[in-house]
Amino acid sequence: MEELHRTIRLLYTGRSQGARRFRYGLVVFDALTIAYFIATAALPMTPMMMAVNAGLGVLILLDLAARFWISDNRRRELARIYTLADLVVVASLLLGPLLAENLAFLRVLRGLRLIHAYHLLRDLRRESLFFRRHEDAVLAAVNLFVFIFVITSLVFVLAFDEQAGVAGYIDALYFTVATLTTTGFGDITMTTPGGKLLSVFIMVVGVALFVQLARAIFQPSKVKYDCPECGLNRHEPDAIHCKHCGEPLKIETEGETGM
Incomplete structure (x- = not known):
């Protein structure tokens, strides 16, 4: 058991070529799962998708268990925002097939996988000189990206019928970006008090994130x-x-x- 613990620790923290390739593989896996959850957010659940979701849930859980096992401070590791987000995502993936219906809130929970992008950034900070030089701009872009797609998932669940499909998700993305930029075309609007408050939240936070991104791009590196x-x-x-x-x-x- 000690040898296995040492091997896993070296894979996650070592400097060998094999360890670096392993970590790059994790980065690719994280990026692909994030892209998958975005792409399938509006698709109807099929047996194949349920099987893929369950498989991804097991893989994410194994990665979480390995990181937790080798951590020197497990309480701090458990308290990290992306660890908590991944635990919620794993629960939604593994419990989904046990539920009679594909409840809409599970799609929002799976969107929390976007938060894992911050863990990906931590790995890139260690591995990439380019990233270290442009960290502020990349982080600001990730903040905006995560915000847009998490809010889009929320808007899709709250304001669109489950049968709206991909077209409805695109409308939710369109509404989010139009509100975030305060463009205000008015062709898609929220009519309930809760929807109007959500629109205000999108505008306030979105403008701040846009300003942060612009400052990071144009300020001296x-x-x-x-x-x-x-x-x-x-x-x-x-x-x-x-x-x-x-x-x-x-x-x-x-x-x-x-x-």
Whole structure:
């Protein structure tokens, strides 16, 4: 058992080529499951989809169990937002076939898998220099992406009939983006008090996320690196000394290529 524990820990945290390939495989799996839940959000449930959902639920549960087993602080691991979201998603996937109907709320719960994108970002921060250099812009884009599709799933369940299908989901996405950008075409509107409050929430949060994305794209690019002396954690990509205290820095860089 100790050998298995060591092997799994090395796969998740090691620096070998095999461990890196394993983690890249997890990144691909996470991205594909997120895409799958978005693509199937409005599709009627079939026996094949129920089988695929159950299989994905088992795989996600195994990944969660492995991370929890090798964690040095299991309480902190359990309290992470993406861990809690994945637990809810796993429950919705595994319990779905046991329910008499494919309840609409399960689709919203599966949309929470988008939150796992933040765990994917943590892995990319460790593996990709490009990501570390453009982390603010990528994170802002992910914030906006997650918000749009989680809200779209919620709008689809609240405002559209289950038989609306893909066309209804596209209308829900259209309403979400139109409201988020405060374009206000008015061809699809919420008429209930709850729907109007949801529209206000989409507008307020959406504008803030758009501003955050624009600022991240146009502001000077900096990388995250904690200065060992003063703790400043934002520096220019080519910095060799901390701007605040002058401490030498060893920021990983690809270097310059001469012509």
